[in-house]
Amino acid sequence: MKFVRAERKDKAEILALYRSLVGTECCAWTCDYPGDEDIEGDLARDGLFCMKDDKGEIVGVISIDQDDAVESLPCWKESLKPGAELSRLGVRIADQNQGIARKLLQHGMDELRRREMKSVHFIVCKSNQKAIRSYNRLDFDLVGECRMYGEEWWCYEKSL
Numbered sequence: 001m002k003f004v005r006a007e008r009k010d011k012a013e014i015l016a017l018y019r020s021l022v023g024t025e026c027c028a029w030t031c032d033y034p035g036d037e038d039i040e041g042d043l044a045r046d047g048l049f050c051m052k053d054d055k056g057e058i059v060g061v062i063s064i065d066q067d068d069a070v071e072s073l074p075c076w077k078e079s080l081k082p083g084a085e086l087s088r089l090g091v092r093i094a095d096q097n098q099g100i101a102r103k104l105l106q107h108g109m110d111e112l113r114r115r116e117m118k119s120v121h122f123i124v125c126k127s128n129q130k131a132i133r134s135y136n137r138l139d140f141d142l143v144g145e146c147r148m149y150g151e152e153w154w155c156y157e158k159s160l
């Protein structure tokens with residue numbers, strides 16, 4: 001498998017992957033989010049990445065997000081700024097439980113280091129126990145909690 005920057009030609013496949021995860025256990029996404037506008041924004045700022053298999057099919061995605069509401073949360077440590085949020089992590093159902101999410105996170109953090117960020121942060125829905133276990137294994141610090149977008153979230157941060 002290879003980690004690559006997403007291209008405009010990948011857009012339909014990424015949207016299909018997002019849609020396939022709506023309604024699955026622990027997924028807080030809806031039929032409207034993430035959507036076309038999110039993909040366009042991620043592509044416009046070179047913030048969308050894919051993991052592709054040997055056939056060139058997308059098995060996972062992750063983005064570097066720019067959400068002012070998340071960035072303004074008071075839990076992010078001043079000493080770790082500038083930081084950036086990794087978001088919209090999704091793995092094709094048939095390829096879950098194979099360490100792909102962990103690899104996507106590692107590659108996302110590598111990209112943030114290249115962009116000279118001091119930290120990575122994200123919010124995870126409190127009901128998403130699968131993701132929480134993964135983040136804990138990668139030594140992310142739980143730094144707070146918030147309510148946004150109609151959900152309760154944990155806030156995680158890690159120094160790069």
